[in-house]
Amino acid sequence: MSKYSDIVDFISTEIDNGSIKHGEKMPTIRELSHKFSCSKQTVVHAYDKLQKDHIVYSIPQSGYYLVDKKDLHIDKIKKIIDFSTGSPDESILAYEEFQHCLNQAIDIHKATLFNYSDPKGLSELISTLKNYFEDYQIFCSTNDIFITSGSQQAINILCSMPFPNGKSTVLVEQPTYHGTLKALETTKTSVIGIERNFNGLNLEELEKKFAYGNIKCFYTIPRFSNPLGISYAVEEKKQIVKLAEKYDVYIIEDDYLGELEIKNNEFPMYYYYISSKVAYIKSFSKVLLPGLRVAAVVLPKVLRNTFEEYKKWMDLNTSVLSQGALDIYIKSGMFKANRNRIKTIYSKRMSSLKSASHKFDIPNIKWHIPDTGFYGCIEFLDKLNLDWLVKECGKKDIIIKEMHENYLKDYFNNDFLKISVGSSRISEIENGINELLKIVKKYYHRQTL
Template structure:
């Protein structure tokens, strides 16, 4: 294939390649399902580095124009010629909330479990990675148990097996975070890591800061802990840093809880500048940071290194997990703790449960050692990108125009911001009656927030189209009812106002 390349242009070559294929796809000269030249063939034809072609294809993939098939190459996406917006219109009101944590996490968690066991429900409320083929999982488990057999009949270190910690350190290095195995603690998923950290850093009645909305599991822990919580609103680019500084100055909280990459529930990833500014504020006001990046590794495009990578004063504790990228049932997460806090947290881990299951650690270690984990992440990114694009397309087609949503660059969720006065509980209930389970956004706020839904897009394209179509009909029905109610209320108010205007005249006459 001959592609005109201007090597003197200020436009990078990989973008010239992207632009060429984009024009062909958008004009339908390349049809859906058509295979693109292989990376090797195109690099030889254009006499450019393979990495240049890889980067061009990566951008096309992020834009939803092409997708990869394992072992087969890149193909034009079936939805490539359907236009949808790749820019978020999310712009919520910036209101700070002060309250204690909420306790609705259990309710939504159990509802999702019931939905999974029922089988005929499209569960938009929670997200899990695609499962491995059972034969592949069995082979990995068999090898890992064989190698760890001598460890099964005795206790292990509370901070986790050394080999696994070494492998996690290598994984984090690829994400821009340099850490030693002696600064890692393996936990029962990130939920245990969060609980250990919050109970270690906070006492009842201590002030702390969270983003709002935020992960509802943390709100449940904080409610049990009795901490006083300040909810700083999210903007389209992350936590509102101006409001953050204001409350750091006025309340002197002990801890900031943040999800910097693929935020739960909004899907927002903050920029390098935002991360630097947040850390600078924490340093200025001597406040610790708990960085919870459970979805790190599921990004569609490169993301900045974690805030922890910038930390030079041991202010940041970093948490992540394999539950969202490998399998939830393993219950293997980890935390990076540097400086004086490491040993006390290891002690807390020991007193909590001695150590994480030796079997679970061995299986996670084998996935990392065999290279299956890296290949699995690649498959997840490809399938999630297609399903995210399908959901964006379905939202534009079926949802009322007044609804805003985020456009996450990875992960499992996007966040929809509904107009005020929309009866979100009624919509969730009616959706469930039609076998659609959604996460009511109220669960992710400290107290009453704006109407919203968190939608998980890790489904088949057919399930996404069916589910969003049903939700769209419900939203349009209740939006229309809401407009009628507002018009009636406005008329009553106008009539009342006119009556009250006339009344003083009558009295003054007499």
């Protein structure tokens, strides 16, 4: 467990046992820094977390204080269980480790910080990523790699820029990542969908859309999809790439959770490409720090110049400090160690979700839970009022959300509910799913009366 988490747990325990009372000043940043042998910034991050949870508040030039429970009109501070978010758990992020890398990056790249840099990205990081990608069976040259300000920027550029095939429509899986749908909406890019469910993708339908849909690119999340958590089988990946080659369609592969893969011989779609048809996007938000805003995209040669031109006039260059720190973090071996730690955590959380899902026998629902990742899914075999379910869960401080934002208008399906374990600990998963299933069971019981 990180020092950040240790501090949060220590403060929470002190509050629970009455050692810290309302009106009394909390331990100072200096005191906690000394007690836990950590940086002051780590303590600040811990207090930020406690503030977001409405447990403490700060007074400038004075310090931190315990929130008065009477002011909240509740008997105790309740823990919100959020099954809706795609954000990672703040308590397991490597703040302290990465801070050292930031400090080193300032010393190494201080001259560059005062000037504009190459819009393509920091050359040192690009070289490091070339080697890093080989662990994922992504074999490319440094010329193929571009650094972007988060994966969202890579998606925005690729969806809006012209492609050599001269086509204009983007094909997306249904459902898919809502950030991509918003990017297409705001750029007024032509878009059509294709259903992807727990039986996979209809390859005959895909071929028809590739052949007659004026498709310039197909945006896909091959593994641990957002929001359903499903992954393509190896043969599906090969067939999709083969069809893309046949009909001159480019594939935009968003591998946002590739670091969580626990199966051997499960490679990105990029690995199976026959010719230069796959652009591979790698985010570092889920396993490192969301606020880092650094991602990488591996591009076919024919897309490089156009992509670089769009990138340059979108932000001139991605933060040199963030790039430099990430380069140091990967080279030091800390990233790999952190990746293995995060992989274990989310594998255990998904196992916990599987275990919790078996506690109630409800014939009206079917669970779809992968071995790892952020998302599992409930399929409602009999119709259920999701608006009602959202409100009832809210009364128990459990956040769930229907998936309108993940669908194009003509594809919306209200038979599914995503369950994210991204920011929930094992105890919260167990308790939250237990309460959720009680509510679901009660609903179906009432329907039979």
